Amino acid sequence: MQLAEFNALDPADAAQTVAVWAAVPGWVDALVAARPYASVAALAAYAGELAAVWSRADLDAALAHHPRIGARVTGTGAEAAASRSEQSAMASAADEVAAAIAAGNAAYEERFGRVFLIRAAGRTPEEMLAELERRLHNDDTTEAREATAQLAEIALLRLGTTVLEDEIGPEEQE
Ligand code: 2AL
DSSP: OBHHHHHHSOHHHHHHHHHHHOOOHHHHHHHHHTOOOSSHHHHHHHHHHHHTTOOHHHHHHHHTTOOOTTOOOOOOSHHHHHHHHHTGGGGGOOHHHHHHHHHHHHHHHHHHSSOOOOOOTTOOHHHHHHHHHHHTTSOHHHHHHHHHHHHHHHHHHHHHHHSBOOOOOGGGOO
16 A cells, blocks of 8 residues: 555554554554654654564564464465565475474474564575574573564565555656
8 A cells, every 4th residue: 555545544444554564562553643654764764663672572462473484374364465475485495494494493482482583585495494593592582682673674574565655646746
């Protein structure tokens, strides 16, 4: 949708849209309440600023909505569609890479008690596996910080693919 449409959505619809980017309730409410935005860049800047102070509880709230890397995503909603698109590189993962990610996911969940989260868009399966293996060695605080930063990257990418800059009307073009 274009920015003007996003600015004009009724609050419940706007909240539903923003919650797909990251299901962090306070963040969703703040972004909806601060409309209208003058540009997508202004929206993204505010979203990023608020995401920079996400807590571990915020991370846990949003993580409930993120499927494991390599899991088959079967839902029909906007979140499932976004996850499928972000993880599309996994479809061509070598069997041994997919198996190593599945084993790494299990080790991660055992170690940290939550799903391994990574911004998948733009990463190959091998890159995600390397990150998973690296992050398994993090201490709890470092890992919560890294996972939260990944959640913010995913949110900002989704924002950028959902809300497009308004087209310039004919009267404004030379
Ligand atoms: C995901 C997902 O669904 N999209 C993405 O970028 N990362 N999931 C995950 N567990 O990292």
